[in-house]
Amino acid sequence: MINRTEAEERAYLDATTARIRRAAEELDERIRTAGKDIVESKKYVWENRAQLDPAERAANVVDILTAIDRGESVAARRDRFRKLESSPYFGRVDFMANDRERANAYYIGVFSFGEQADPNQEIYDWRSPVASLFYDYAVGPASYIAPEGDVDGEIGLKRQYRIRQGRMEYMLESAININDEVLRKELSRASDEKMKNIAATIQKEQNEIIRNDYSHELIIQGVAGSGKTSVALHRIAFLLYRHKLTLASRNILILSPNKVFSDYISNVLPELGEEPIAELGFDDIADRELAGAGAYQTFAEQVAELTASGSASLIERIRYKTGAGFVRLLDEYADQASERFFCPADIRLDNVYVAKERIAETYGSFAGLPVKLRADRTAAAVAGRTRDQDGGRLSISEANNIKAMIRKMLKKPKLLGIYKDFYDHIGKPELLKPAKPRTLEYSDVFPLVYLKLRIEGAKEYGEVKHLVVDEMQDYTVVQYAVLSLLFKCKKTILGDVGQSVNPYSSSTVDDVRQAFPEADVVQLFRSYRSTFEIIEFARRIKPDSRIVPIERHGAPPQTIRADDADREASIIGELISQFEQAAFQTMGIVCKTQAQAEALHRQLTGSGKSVRLLDFGSDRFYEGAVVTTAHMAKGLEFDHVVVPFADGGNYRTEMDRCLLYIACTRAMHALTLTFHGTRSPLLD
Ligand SMILES: Nc1ncnc2c1ncn2[C@@H]1O[C@H](COP(=O)(O)OP(=O)(O)OP(=O)(O)O)[C@@H](O)[C@H]1O
Numbered sequence: 001m002i003n004r005t006e007a008e009e010r011a012y013l014d015a016t017t018a019r020i021r022r023a024a025e026e027l028d029e030r031i032r033t034a035g036k037d038i039v040e041s042k043k044y045v046w047e048n049r050a051q052l053d054p055a056e057r058a059a060n061v062v063d064i065l066t067a068i069d070r071g072e073s074v075a076a077r078r079d080r081f082r083k084l085e086s087s088p089y090f091g092r093v094d095f096m097a098n099d100r101e102r103a104n105a106y107y108i109g110v111f112s113f114g115e116q117a118d119p120n121q122e123i124y125d126w127r128s129p130v131a132s133l134f135y136d137y138a139v140g141p142a143s144y145i146a147p148e149g150d151v152d153g154e155i156g157l158k159r160q161y162r163i164r165q166g167r168m169e170y171m172l173e174s175a176i177n178i179n180d181e182v183l184r185k186e187l188s189r190a191s192d193e194k195m196k197n198i199a200a201t202i203q204k205e206q207n208e209i210i211r212n213d214y215s216h217e218l219i220i221q222g223v224a225g226s227g228k229t230s231v232a233l234h235r236i237a238f239l240l241y242r243h244k245l246t247l248a249s250r251n252i253l254i255l256s257p258n259k260v261f262s263d264y265i266s267n268v269l270p271e272l273g274e275e276p277i278a279e280l281g282f283d284d285i286a287d288r289e290l291a292g293a294g295a296y297q298t299f300a301e302q303v304a305e306l307t308a309s310g311s312a313s314l315i316e317r318i319r320y321k322t323g324a325g326f327v328r329l330l331d332e333y334a335d336q337a338s339e340r341f342f343c344p345a346d347i348r349l350d351n352v353y354v355a356k357e358r359i360a361e362t363y364g365s366f367a368g369l370p371v372k373l374r375a376d377r378t379a380a381a382v383a384g385r386t387r388d389q390d391g392g393r394l395s396i397s398e399a400n401n402i403k404a405m406i407r408k409m410l411k412k413p414k415l416l417g418i419y420k421d422f423y424d425h426i427g428k429p430e431l432l433k434p435a436k437p438r439t440l441e442y443s444d445v446f447p448l449v450y451l452k453l454r455i456e457g458a459k460e461y462g463e464v465k466h467l468v469v470d471e472m473q474d475y476t477v478v479q480y481a482v483l484s485l486l487f488k489c490k491k492t493i494l495g496d497v498g499q500s501v502n503p504y505s506s507s508t509v510d511d512v513r514q515a516f517p518e519a520d521v522v523q524l525f526r527s528y529r530s531t532f533e534i535i536e537f538a539r540r541i542k543p544d545s546r547i548v549p550i551e552r553h554g555a556p557p558q559t560i561r562a563d564d565a566d567r568e569a570s571i572i573g574e575l576i577s578q579f580e581q582a583a584f585q586t587m588g589i590v591c592k593t594q595a596q597a598e599a600l601h602r603q604l605t606g607s608g609k610s611v612r613l614l615d616f617g618s619d620r621f622y623e624g625a626v627v628t629t630a631h632m633a634k635g636l637e638f639d640h641v642v643v644p645f646a647d648g649g650n651y652r653t654e655m656d657r658c659l660l661y662i663a664c665t666r667a668m669h670a671l672t673l674t675f676h677g678t679r680s681p682l683l684d
Pocket residue numbers: 183186187196198201202203206222223224225226227228229230231495496499528529634635636637665
């Protein structure tokens with residue numbers, strides 16, 4: 001066995017970092033030489049431009065571009081080596097395959113490094129087949145799936161390391177699975193400005209999801225803090241590694257709830273050596289599909305309206321339009337509207353006659369296609385088959401004439417007209433009510449998009465080969481129906497039905513499955529973000545949650561009663577001052593409504609506190625103290641969370657319960673609630 005003792009491990013680490021440094025320096029040299037060559041080649045082309053013929057010039061340009069490409073990929077490798085130099089590996093498994101006589105020590109890192117010839121000198125990428133031993137097994141019998149088949153054997157040793165700046169901070173030997181002690185140490189650290197990779201401490205139940213390469217659609221239902229987002233991003237990194245030749249970062253798209261969240265998660269893939277992936281919001285989809293169709297409310301505006309007041313008729317409209325039966329009604333209407341919009345008539349030209357019955361019959365044979373395509377196909381088919389009165393083929397101009405006449409038989413009203421007609425058709429015109437003059441309510445936006453796609457046809461996002469949908473509970477059945485038309489690719493869909501910010505239009509796992517009946521579903525119950533005490537506290541707010549805390553302890557959450565509103569604001573001010581003295585990086589003051597957040601932010605900054613407002617207009621996550629709403633804070637986390645206005649008037653309904661639960665579960669290490677008046681009954 002190599003490197004038995006800690007001293008040997010430290011010497012091995014020094015030797016390894018030195019090898020990596022040398023390799024990085026060699027690459028530096030190659031980059032410098034390549035850079036010089038490129039400059040020389042450019043100079044040559046420029047100086048000889050008069051003598052070179054166009055073909056030679058083009059060939060030279062291609063050479064230069066290829067050299068630049070090559071240089072960039074060498075630079076990317078060099079950057080990976082530089083990162084490795086600081087932290088080459090985090091784990092080790094000694095594994096002896098049954099058909100071998102000796103065990104190999106496999107060191108596992110974020111990237112691979114070394115010569116294939118000697119496994120003991122190599123660092124294995126955490127996504128490589130052999131690395132799965134590290135995540136899935138304790139010491140004892142184990143197996144992994146290699147490209148050539150299953151490899152069975154025995155793990156004799158498992159170690160974990162924390163190495164930073166080339167220095168080993170600790171090393172732990174574990175007979176059991178990824179050591180709880182290491183995980184606890186990792187989770188106890190103060191937060192960063194951005195989400196970090198978890199490659200060193202991926203848990204077995206998470207690893208199974210990350211390495212799932214077979215599900216076309218995978219739904220991850222996980223409690224707050226169970227690592228869903230982290231797991232989804234690591235799964236993407238895994239798939240990019242496994243399918244290098246066919247899948248690239250540009251083929252992956254994440255549908256994210258807002259720009260702050262996108263910014264927050266943006267470091268994970270680059271840390272894992274992959275390019276960042278593109279992100280899109282449902283608002284972008286609406287903008288793309290409804291360009292020119294008129295104004296509409298945004299999701300944020302709907303949430304603001306609901307959290308501030310939420311009239312019974314608004315709630316009824318939202319409920320109706322997000323119910324499972326609603327997509328069926330839209331489908332039925334789209335099917336028959338396609339028939340209604342097409343009005344065949346006899347065609348009579350000098351020497352040609354086409355009966356309307358023939359046109360109708362041809363149109364019928366293209367049932368199922370979007371109307372415009374259906375009319376085009378009908379026009380082409382009828383014009384191609386028609387003969388003149390003498391039995392001869394039609395001239396080109398006659399055929400074009402007939403095609404144009406048939407296309408005109410499609411009497412499709414404008415999109416909004418169709419949508420209004422839909423409500424008349426189902427006998428519920430009162431359900432279409434503008435949010436303000438000439439502005440559609442948010443609950444109408446995606447039914448309208450869906451109807452448009454069904455009637456006019458969907459233009460898919462062709463380059464996308466994998467779609468990640470985060471916060472799945474906040475999208476409606478209709479939105480999933482829209483996704484199923486626009487994205488036929490593989491999908492990872494994740495969320496938590498217990499964390500809906502909009503209970504009147506949220507989706508359950510079953511709702512999502514209606515759109516993707518073949519989807520596989522996995523569930524996560526262990527929560528990693530918060531201390532045991534914070535999770536116990538959150539569980540009181542939502543007793544039906546199946547959240548399981550991990551054994552990491554901290555101060556019990558505090559609920560502070562103030563005498564009045566001014567006193568409450570000054571208590572929050574004091575908490576900010578304490579935070580500034582503490583070792584924490586982030587503090588989230590999480591309000592229920594946007595109006596409350598704005599007012600509190602004004603008050604705090606007015607009294608000289610350094611605190612930012614995080615709202616729907618924000619586009620990045622900040623360190624320090626921020627005032628925000630539960631809706632915005634979804635998916636984020638803070639070292640210390642303060643929940644102001646936790647009184648019975650502010651938090652009382654079932655929707656408030658969800659918002660309060662979301663706010664509390666954003667806390668990693670400390671949680672404080674403040675109120676004046678009566679304490680919210682949801683806390684007891
Ligand atoms: N295996 C792990 N090792 C270390 N940290 C982990 C692990 N799994 C999750 N975490 C940490 O737990 C926190 C929560 O993770 P993440 O945000 O991915 O969870 P989530 O399920 O998406 O949360 P939520 O739904 O509440 O927003 C993060 O700080 C993440 O780094």
